[in-house]
Amino acid sequence: MNKIVSKEKFSENVVKLEVEAPLIAKSRKAGHFVIVRVGEKGERIPLTIAAADAEKGTITLVIQKIGVSSTKLCSLNVGDEITDLVGPLGKATHIENFGTVVCAGGGVGVAPLLPIVEALKKAGNRVITVLAARNKDLVILEDQMRKFSDEVIVMTDDGSSGKKGLVTNGIEEVINREKVDLCVTIGPAIMMKFVSLLTKKYEIPTVASLNTIMVDGTGMCGACRITVGGKTKFVCVDGPEFDAHQVDFDEMLMRLGAYKEEEQADMYKVR
Amino acid sequence: MAADRNVAWREDLRKTMSNKERTSIPRVQMNELNAGYRARVREEVNQGLTKEQALVEAKRCLDCPNPTCMQGCPVSINIPGFIKNIERGEILEAAKVLKETSALPAVCGRVCPQEKQCESQCFYKQKLKKEAVAIGYLERFAADYERDSGHVSVPEIKEKNGMKIAVVGSGPAGLSFAGDMAKKGYSVTVFEALHEIGGVLKYGIPEFRLPNRVVDVEIDNLSKMGVLFMKDCIVGKTISVKDLENEGFKGVFVASGAGLPRFMNISGENLIGIMSSNEYLTRVNLMDASNPESDTPIYKGHNVAVIGGGNTAMDSVRTALRLGADRAMIVYRRSEEEMPARLEEVKHAKEEGVEFLTLHNPIEYIGDEKGRVTKMRLQKMELGEPDASGRRSPIEIPGAIEEIDVDEVIVSVGVSPNPLIPNSVEGLEVTPKGTIVVNEGMQSSIPMLFAGGDIVRGGATVILAMGDGRSAAAAMDLYLKK
Ligand SMILES: Cc1cc2nc3c(=O)[nH]c(=O)nc-3n(C[C@H](O)[C@H](O)[C@H](O)COP(=O)(O)OP(=O)(O)OC[C@H]3O[C@@H](n4cnc5c(N)ncnc54)[C@H](O)[C@@H]3O)c2cc1C
Ligand SMILES: Cc1cc2nc3c(=O)[nH]c(=O)nc-3n(C[C@H](O)[C@H](O)[C@H](O)COP(=O)(O)OP(=O)(O)OC[C@H]3O[C@@H](n4cnc5c(N)ncnc54)[C@H](O)[C@@H]3O)c2cc1C
Ligand code: SF4
C-alpha cells in the first residue's frame, strides 16, 4: 500500500523518499509527522512529513541514518513497500503572519523544517533560514529552502560551506541586525537547548519541535513524555512543537539516551 | 429459557444423578504449568481442562430452575444451557449456545473476572457455601474444543443489504459489533490505528494469559464473514468521521478504548526506566521487543517495581519475571483485599515469586547521573474508612517512609479514555471524564454515531465491551431500518 515512488540521496547519510499514502497526503498539514515500520519485526519510528502531493497521493520523507530502523528505511528502493505507515500525527504548526521569523535547523532537523518554512512564507512572513551542519557534505535541502526563504544562512563547524560557526552564531547575527518576531528551531536536542537559551536572552518567542523517542505516536504509551513549564506533556499528541523557553531540555537529552546500549547492540543487523 | 430447560434430553439428564451426588463432586482444578518453569517462559499458564475433567465438572451444575449464575454474567450467557450440553457430550452444541450470546467465548472464558461475575452468583456459592461451578473453565473448554475440532460453525449471514458501516477500533467491542452487523447483512469496515487487529487483547493482555492465536481465530472468522480491516488508519486523523459519511458509511461505531496511561506526577517520574504499563506491555506484546529479532528495544530490569493492583499491574509484573527480573514487586497502596485484579492473576503471580508490597505508595524516584532510576521512596499506609468506591481508603502513616532499590518501574495506576474521537467530532457529547455519552441503545448525541466499550465506560472489562458491541449492533440495525 505504501509504495516508494521515488528516492534521492541528499548525502551519504540522508535520503529522501516519496511514498504513496493518499489519505495522509490529503489530510496532513505542516508540522505533522507519521510513524513508519519496516519489516514484520520492525520498530515504529516517527518521521516528519517534509512535503505532500495530494493529487498524486504521495508524501515525502527525509531520513537520516542514525540506527537500525532509519538505516533499514534508507536502504529501501523505488518499488519497495513500507510495511506500515500511519498518520498524520501530532498537532500542526501554528501558522500566521508573525512578521520576521528565523527558522533554525540543524542536522536532519532541516527536513521537518522545510514544510514549516514553506507555510510561513506563504502566510506572508519574512523568513530567514539558518542551516547548520558539521561540514559542507552534511548541509541538506539548501536549494529547497532558498525557494521559500528571504535569506538562507549556512553555518558549518569547519567553515567548508557558508560561514564558520554554530547555528547560534547565525541566529545572533540576524538578531543583532533586525527585529525578529519569532524563532522556530528543529534539530538535535542539544542544539535546540542552546538556541532556546540564546533567544531567551533576547526575549524572542521560540518554538522547538521535539524529537523524543516514541512507540505508538497516538498518546497511548507515554514514551515521548517531557516536562514543559513544570508539567508532563506527551510530545506525540501535545506537540511536537512547544514553547522552547518552557521545555526542560536537560531532561529530554537524558531521556533520549534511554535505550542507547540496546540500540547500539542491535546495529549488527544493518552492518 | 424455561422452555429450553424442559426439553426432554435435559429432563432426562437431570435424572441421571441425584443432586446430592452432584454436589459432592469437588470442583475441578485447572491444569497449570509448573510455577518455577512458567515464570520464565511465555507459554500459556492455564492449559485448559481435558474432556474427562470437563464432563465431570459439568455434572456439578444442578441445572437450577432459577439459574442465578446468569444474573452475574453481564451478557446473560445461557450458562446451564451450555454446561448441560457438555455433560451429555455435545461439546459443539455447547459452543453454539455460547455463541448465541458471546462473540468471544474463548477469550471471556480466559479473562473474565468470574469470581466477581457468573461464579459469584452460582447456587453453590450463594446457598451451599461451596466452591462455584467452574463456569469460566467450562466456557473456555467448549470454545477451544470447537476451534481445535476444525468444525467452527460459520454464522449464517443475511443477504447483503448494501449499507456500509464503519467501526473505529478493533478491540472486543469493535470485533463483536462487526460480527453482529456482518451477520445482519451490512458491509462492515473496521479501522484500527495500530498495525495489529485486536486492541488490548493483542497489545495489552500477554501471551501467557491469552495467546494471540486464540484472538486470531476470531479475527479470521470475521474476515471470512466479509468484514474488512483497515490497519494503520486513525479515524479523526487519517480520515475524519465526516469523510466516512461522505464515502457513504451510514453508521459509525466508536470502540476506541481507554488507552491513555495515567501517571502519578511525583518527583522523578520521568527518569529513565520508569514507564507506563501501556508502554511496557506494548513493547513486549505488540512489538515483540524481548525477541532478539525485533528492532524495538526493551530494558530488562533486575529489580522491577510495578505500581498498582489491577490486571494490568499483574500482567506487567509477571512479564517482568519472564524477562528475567531477579526481584519483581507489586507496590499497591491498599491491602490485597481491595485489589481489583482477578483472583487467579494474584494467585499465579504469588506462585511465580512476585513480592507484594501492599499498603505502600511511591512518593519519589531517585536516579543516577545518567538519569536512570536507582531507588524509590515509599510511604507506608494503613486502611481507614471506606471511600466513595466502597473500598477502605489508604491513609499515610506519618514518618513511615522506606527506600528500596529499583532499576525499572512500571506505572499501572489506570487509564483514561482515548480523546481522539471526542476531540475530532464536533457536537459529540462527552462527560467531564472524557467518555462518550450514549443512551441505552449505545447511541451518542450524533444519531449515526454509536459507541461502546471502554470509551463509554472508562476502563472496564472484555465482556462488558463485547456486550456493548452487541447491543449497539442491535440498536443501530433498528435505527437504520426505520
Ligand atoms: C516528531 C518527530 C519527527 C521526526 N522527524 C524526523 C525526520 O523527518 N527525519 C529523520 O531522519 N528523523 C526524524 N525524527 C527522528 C527519528 O525518529 C529517529 O532518528 C529514529 O527514530 C531513529 O531510529 P533508529 O532505529 O534508526 O535509531 P536508534 O537506534 O533508535 O537510535 C540511535 C541513537 O540515536 C539516538 N536517538 C534515538 N531516537 C532519537 C531521536 N528521536 N532523535 C535524535 N536521536 C535519537 C539515541 O541516542 C540512539 O542511541 C523525528 C522524531 C520525532 C519524534
Ligand atoms: C493489560 C490489561 C489487562 C487486562 N486484563 C483484563 C482481564 O483479565 N479481564 C477483563 O475482562 N478485562 C481486562 N482488561 C480490560 C479490557 O481489556 C478492556 O476493558 C477491553 O479491552 C476494552 O475493549 P474496547 O473494545 O473498548 O477497547 P480496546 O481493547 O482498548 O480497543 C480499542 C482499539 O481502538 C483503537 N483506536 C483508538 N482510537 C482509534 C481511532 N481514532 N481510530 C482507529 N482506531 C482507534 C486502539 O488502537 C485499540 O486497538 C485488561 C486491560 C489491560 C490494558
Ligand atoms: S462471559 Fe464471563 S461472566 Fe459471562 S458466563 Fe462467561 S465467564 Fe462468566
Ligand code: SF4
Ligand atoms: S447457579 Fe450454578 S448450579 Fe445453578 S445453573 Fe448456574 S452454574 Fe449451574
Ligand code: FES
Ligand atoms: S509515543 Fe506513545 S504516547 Fe507519545
